[in-house]
Amino acid sequence: MKLDKIRIVLVNTSHPGNIGGVARAMKNMGLSRLYLVAPQQYPHEKAEWRAASAGDVLQSATVTESLSEAVADCQFIVGTSARGRRIPWPLLDPRQCAEHIDIASRNGEVAILFGREDRGLTNDELQICNLHLNIPTSEAYSSLNLAMAVQVACYELRMRLNAPGRSTQSNEQWDAPFTTRAAMEHFFVHLEQTLIDIEFLDPTAPRQLMARMRRLYSRVRLDKMELNILRGILTETQKWVARARGDN
Amino acid sequence: MKLDKIRIVLVNTSHPGNIGGVARAMKNMGLSRLYLVAPQQYPHEKAEWRAASAGDVLQSATVTESLSEAVADCQFIVGTSARGRRIPWPLLDPRQCAEHIDIASRNGEVAILFGREDRGLTNDELQICNLHLNIPTSEAYSSLNLAMAVQVACYELRMRLNAPGRSTQSNEQWDAPFTTRAAMEHFFVHLEQTLIDIEFLDPTAPRQLMARMRRLYSRVRLDKMELNILRGILTETQKWVARARGDN
Numbered sequence: 001m002k003l004d005k006i007r008i009v010l011v012n013t014s015h016p017g018n019i020g021g022v023a024r025a026m027k028n029m030g031l032s033r034l035y036l037v038a039p040q041q042y043p044h045e046k047a048e049w050r051a052a053s054a055g056d057v058l059q060s061a062t063v064t065e066s067l068s069e070a071v072a073d074c075q076f077i078v079g080t081s082a083r084g085r086r087i088p089w090p091l092l093d094p095r096q097c098a099e100h101i102d103i104a105s106r107n108g109e110v111a112i113l114f115g116r117e118d119r120g121l122t123n124d125e126l127q128i129c130n131l132h133l134n135i136p137t138s139e140a141y142s143s144l145n146l147a148m149a150v151q152v153a154c155y156e157l158r159m160r161l162n163a164p165g166r167s168t169q170s171n172e173q174w175d176a177p178f179t180t181r182a183a184m185e186h187f188f189v190h191l192e193q194t195l196i197d198i199e200f201l202d203p204t205a206p207r208q209l210m211a212r213m214r215r216l217y218s219r220v221r222l223d224k225m226e227l228n229i230l231r232g233i234l235t236e237t238q239k240w241v242a243r244a245r246g247d248n
Numbered sequence: 249m250k251l252d253k254i255r256i257v258l259v260n261t262s263h264p265g266n267i268g269g270v271a272r273a274m275k276n277m278g279l280s281r282l283y284l285v286a287p288q289q290y291p292h293e294k295a296e297w298r299a300a301s302a303g304d305v306l307q308s309a310t311v312t313e314s315l316s317e318a319v320a321d322c323q324f325i326v327g328t329s330a331r332g333r334r335i336p337w338p339l340l341d342p343r344q345c346a347e348h349i350d351i352a353s354r355n356g357e358v359a360i361l362f363g364r365e366d367r368g369l370t371n372d373e374l375q376i377c378n379l380h381l382n383i384p385t386s387e388a389y390s391s392l393n394l395a396m397a398v399q400v401a402c403y404e405l406r407m408r409l410n411a412p413g414r415s416t417q418s419n420e421q422w423d424a425p426f427t428t429r430a431a432m433e434h435f436f437v438h439l440e441q442t443l444i445d446i447e448f449l450d451p452t453a454p455r456q457l458m459a460r461m462r463r464l465y466s467r468v469r470l471d472k473m474e475l476n477i478l479r480g481i482l483t484e485t486q487k488w489v490a491r492a493r494g495d496n
Contacts, residue, residue: 025396030386053389095407136406138278141301148273148399151392155383155400159343162384198484212474220468226460236446237485244492 001161005105007033008150009070009113011121016041018117020050020058021147027054029154030161034061035070035111050147067113067125075108076101079121079129080149082142091134098156100131112153117146176223187227188214194234197241249409253353255281256398257318257361259369264289266365268298268306269395275302277402278409282309283318283359298395315361315373316429323356323426324349324469327369327377328397330390337374337463339382346404348379356426360401365394375462376429378469424471435475436462442482445489 008026013019019042023034034057036042042063051058064070071077078097092100104110113129115121126132135144135152144152179187192210195201201209222230256274261267267290271282282305284290290311299306312318319325326345329337340348352358361377363369374380383392383400392400427435440458443449449457470478 021393021396024389024393027389028385028392028396030388052393053391093407093410094403135403136410137276138406140278141272141275143301144276144399145269145272145300148269148276148396151396151399152403155342155403158384158386159341195481198481198488200481200484209477212477216468216470216474220464222464226464229457229460233443233446233448236448237488240446240485240492241488244488 001102001157002105003030003157003161004032005108006031006101006110006112006157007035007070007074008154009035009037009067009111010039010146011037011067011113011125012116013039013146014041014117015146016044016047017050018146019044020047020052020054021145022114022150023047023051023054023057023061025147025151026154027057029151029158031154031157032057032060034058036061036063037067037070038065039063067128071111071113071128073109074111076104076110077129078110078112078131078133079126080112080114080153081126081132081134082120091132093136094133094153094156095159097131097133097153098160101157102160104130114146114150176225179222179224179227183224183227184218184222187217187222187231190231190234194237197238249350249405250353251278251405251409252280253356254279254349254358254360254405255283255318255322256402257283257285257315257359258287258394259285259315259361259373260364261287261394262289262365263394264292264295265298266394267292268295268300268302269393270362270398271295271299271302271305271309273395273399273402275305277399277406279402279405280305280308282306284309284311285315285318286313287311315376316433319359319361319376320428320430321357322359322429324352324358325377325429326358326360326379326381327374328360328362328401329374329380329382330368337377337380338467339380341384342381342401342404343407345379345381345401346408349405350408352378352426362394362398371459375459375466376432378466424473427470427472427475431472431475432466432470435465435470435479438479438482439465442485445486 008022008031010019010022019039026034047058048055078101081091101110113121133153135149191213196203256270256279258267258270267287274282295306296303326349349358361369381401383397439461444451
C-alpha cells in the first residue's frame with residue numbers, strides 16, 4: 001500500500017465543514033492528497049475549524065473545475081455509490097476495495113471519488129470508475145455523512161497497511177511477560193492447598209471447584225507480575241490460618 | 249450479533265454537534281441505543297442538526313449523571329483508548345472488538361464507551377472495561393473526531409453482522425450467565441478489604457495493586473458462579489483473620 005499514491009476527490013461538495021472533516025479523517029489515517037472538484041464554498045472558516053490539526057491537508061488541496069482534471073493522471077479510480085442504481089455495477093465493500101487499491105497504488109495513481117452530500121456521484125461520473133465502493137448500512141437510514149464515508153474508506157486502507165496478512169497484534173504492548181504453563185501448575189497446586197487450608201475446599205468432596213478455578217485463570221492468560229501477586233495473597237492467607245490455629 | 253443489545257455511551261462530551269454526529273453514525277449502521285453521561289451541552293440545536301434523520305436516536309437517548317449508572321446492567325464493556333497507558337491493557341482494533349462484541353451481545357448487555365473530545369476516558373473509567381478498543385491511526389495525527397471514532401466502531405459491527413463468517417473460539421455455549429458491572433464493583437470492594445485484612449495491601453501505600461487486580465478480573469469476564477466462588481473464598485479468608493485476631 002502506498003498511501004501517497006492515493007488521492008481523495010470530493011465532487012461538488014456543498015458544506016465546507018465536510019471538507020474540513022474529510023481533511024482530518026484523511027490525516028488521521030495517513031493520507032494527505034485532497035482534490036476538490038468545484039466545491040460550492042471554499043475556502044471557508046468552517047473547513048478550517050473542522051479540519052482541526054489537519055490544516056496542512058487543506059492548504060495543499062488541489063481545487064479543479066472538473067472531475068476529469070482531477071483524475072486525468074490516474075490509473076485506477078474508485079467511485080463511492082449507494083445501492084440501487086439503474087444499471088447495477090459490482091459493488092464492493094470498503095474492505096474489498098482496500099485490497100484492490102493496495103495493489104493499484106503500487107503501480108500508479110489511484111483516486112477515490114466521493115459525490116455530493118445530497119445526490120452522490122452522477123451516473124456519468126460513476127462510469128469513469130474502475131470499481132464501485134459501497135459502505136454497508138442499515139436499510140432504515142443509508143445516507144452517511146460525507147466525511148464519515150471518507151473516514152470509513154480511509155480506515156480500511158489503514159487497516160490493510162498495518163496488517164496486510166491480517167494477524168492479531170493485540171498483546172504486543174503488554175508490560176510483563178506472560179506466565180509459563182509450569183508456573184501455572186505451581187499456582188494451581190498452591191491455590192488448591194490454600195483452599196483446603198481455609199476449609200473452602202473439602203478434599204473428600206472436591207466437586208468441580210478446582211476445575212472452575214483452572215478454567216478461570218487459564219482463560220485470562222496471567223502475566224508474571226499478576227501471578228506473583230496471586231501467589232503472595234495465597235501465602236499471606238496461609239499465614240493467617242496458621243496463626244489462627246496456633247501453629248506458630 | 250444483536251445490535252439492540254449494544255449501547256453507545258458518550259462520557260462527558262463537550263460539543264453537542266458531536267452527539268448529533270454520533271446519533272447519525274449509529275443509525276446508519278443500525279444501532280439505536282445512545283447513553284449520554286453528563287454531556288456538557290445537551291439538548292442543543294447543533295446536535296439536532298448534525299443528527300440529520302437520526303433525530304429519533306437523540307430523542308430516545310438516556311442521559312445519566314454518572315458512568316456507573318449508564319453501565320450498571322452491562323455484562324460486557326468496551327472502552328476506546330489511545331495507546332500508551334501506564335498499565336497497558338490488551339488493545340484490540342475495531343475488527344477484533346466486533347468479534348468479541350458479537351459474541352457478548354448474544355448473551356447480555358454490551359456497552360461501548362467513548363471519552364471526552366480532548367482527553368478520552370480516564371484510567372478509572374478504562375478499568376471497568378473488559379477490553380480496550382484502539383483505532384489504528386497515523387503517527388502524525390492520532391486524534392480522531394469523536395463521531396468518526398463511533399462511525400468506525402459501528403461500521404465494524406455492521407460488517408460483522410453482514411458477514412459473520414470466520415470466528416475464533418466463542419463463548420456461546422457458556423454454562424453460567426456472566427456477571428454484571430455492579431456485581432463486579434461489589435467484588436472489588438470485597439477483594440480490597442480482604443487484602444487489607446490479611447495485610448497484603450497497605451491502604452497508606454496501595455501502589456498499583458488494585459489497578460492490577462481490576463485489570464486481571466475485568467479482562468477474564470467472570471461468570472456468576474465464578475464470582476460466587478471468589479467471594480466465598482474472600483469471606484472464608486476474612487473469618488480466619490478474625491479468628492487469628494481473637495475477634496470471635
